[in-house]
Amino acid sequence: MAEVTLKGVTKRYGNVIAVKDVDLQIGDGEFLVLVGPSGCGKSTTLRMVAGLEEISAGDLFIDGRRVNDMHPKDRDIAMVFQSYALYPHMSVRQNMSFGLKMRGIKKAEIEKRVGEAADILGLDDLLARKPKELSGGQRQRVAMGRAIVRKPKVFLFDEPLSNLDAKLRVQMRAEIARLHRRLDATILYVTHDQVEAMTLADRIAVMADGLSQQVGAPLEVFEHPVNRFVAGFIGSPAMNFLPVQLDDAGKLNGNGFCLTLGEQQAELVRGKSGPMELGLRPNHLRLDPAGQIQATVEVVEPLGAETFLRLRQADTILTVRLSAQQEIKAGQELRLHLDLQFAHLFDGKSGQTLF
C-alpha cells in the first residue's frame, strides 16, 4: 500500500490543456474518487498516474518516490479500464495470471492468488472461459480480478461500471466497496457518476475543465461546496439556482420575489453587492401557501416513495422534492417556501461560494 501525490500536474496536447495544475494527495489505503463531467480530464489524470501518458509539467510521487519518468510496469499499479480490456484470446485464468507471469512469479503462487481472487469475486466456475463467453458484469469482475491478483501498491479504476446496466451497477458498487474494506488498498477511482462518488469515496475530488475544484469528504463537499460548479454537480437531483441581486440593505432581489437574509448570513456578505446566485437543494423547498415565491408546475415525477416537481419561476426551473404523494397537476400555480438557513449564495461572476 502506498501514498500517491500529485503536485501541479499538468497535461498539454499541443495547445489543448487537458489537465491543469492539479494538486492531489491520496493517503495510504484511501479510496479517492475523481469525479467531474465528461471531458474534464479525469481519465487523463488517471492515465498520467498509470504512466500511460507523459506528464507535461508537475511531479507525481508514489510512496514518496518521484515517478514521472518511471515505466508503467515499474510503478506497481493496477488499472481497471472502462472497456475492461480483457485479452480476448486468453481464458479468464490466463487473463488473471498474465500480469503475474510477466513479473516472474512462481507457478504455485500464481495458482494460489488466482484462486483467491476468483473466490472473492465469484469467478470460480468461469476460469476456463474466454471473455466473449461472459456477460458484461462477469467481464467487469474478471477485469477487477486481474488487478487484485497483482497485489499492487495502488489501484486505478477508470469508470469501471459505466458499461453496466443500472441494477448491476448498484450491485458492483457494493462489491467494490466491500473489496476496498477487505484489501485495504489505495484506490484512485474515476467516474462521472456522482452517486458512485458519494457512496464509495473516503474523499472525493471534483474536477471541471482540467482543474481540480474541491477535495474533501463526500458530505463535506455536499454541504460546503466551494463554488457554484461543485454545488451543482454534487447532489441528485441537482441544486436549484435562482439569480438574485444583493442590495445594500442585505436583501436579495430576484425576478418577482424579495428575500431577507438572516443576521448571520447577512454578516457574511456585508459590503458585497451585484449579481449573485442563490442555491437551494430540492429538499429545502417546501410547498407553502404563505411561501416567498410563486411558481408554475411543469412536470410531476412520482417515483413512489417520493415525488419530484419541476416548476418554472420566471426563467428558472426549480426542482422540489416531496416526501409524500400529493395531488398536483402540471400547470398548477403553487407558492414555495425557501428554507434560507440551508441556502448557499454564490458570486454571480466568479461562482465562488459566499456562504
Next chain:
Amino acid sequence: MNRSGRPQRIITHVFLILFTAMVLFPVAKVFQIAFQDRQSFDMRLSVLPDLDHLTLDNFSHVVGRSKTEGFGAEEKQTWVFGHQLFNSLVVSLATTLLGVFFATSAAYAFSRFRFPGRRAGLLGFLVIQMFPGTMMMIPLYILMDHLGLLDRLLGLILVYSTTAIPFCVWMLKGYFDTIPKELEESALIDGASRLRIFWSIMLPLARPAIAVTALFSFMTAWNEYILAQTFMTEEIATTLPVMLNGFVSKTTVEWGHFAAGAILVSIPVMALFFVLQRHLVAGLTAGSVKG
C-alpha cells in the same frame, strides 16, 4: 429472396448456373486434357474424359523430367523436376517467412507509433504497389548481377519478398488498427515489454490477417514466372512456373504435359489454403472491450 416470384427465381438460377459453368469450364477442361494421351487441344464442348484414352502418362512425364549430362563414366542423371520443385518450395516458403516477419513488425510500428517519416513510408509503400514487378525487371537484373545473385535462390527470395511486403504491411496495419489500444496499455501495466505485447497479444489477435498475408506472400513467389525466367539462366535453377512454360514452344504446345503440370503446381497452393483457412475467422477480439 424467398418473397420474389417463381419466374424470377428461375431466371436468377439460370444465370447463376451459367456463370458457374463458365468459370468451371476451363478448370474441367484442364483436368480432361491432363488425363488423356494426346498432346492436342480439342475444341469440343464436352469436358467428360474419353475413356479409351485415359492415362496418367502426362503426370509421370512431368514428374519424371530429367536430363543427362556428360558421357560414359562421367554420365550424370539430373532430376530436373525435383530440382525445380525444391526451388519453388524453398523460394516460396522463405518469401512467406520473410514477408510475414517484416510485414508484421513494420505494420505494428506503422499502426502504433508516430515517428518522422511514417506518412511518407506508408505512402511510399502504396505507390510501390502500383508498379508491376515486370517494369522493374531490367534495373533488378542489373542489381542482381552486381550482387552476384543471378541463378541463386536468395536473389529470387529477396525480390519476391520486397514485392509482397508493401501489400502485406498495408493489410496488417489496417488489421492492427482495429485491435483496441487498451489491450496493449493493459499489458503494459501488467508488466509486459513491447516485444512481449507484440508476440503474446497482437500476433495471436491478428491471426486472420497474418494467414492472408502468408497466403499472399506464398502465392506471389509460387506463381511468379517472368522474373524467375530472367534471373535464373540454368534450367535446374528455375522454378515450376518456368517449367510449365517449357511445354510451350514456338511451334507446338504439349497440352497434356502442360495441363498435368498445371494441376501439380496448384496442389501446394490449395493445400496451404486449406491449412490457413481455419485461421480466417472473424471476431477474434470479441469480448475484449465493452459489455
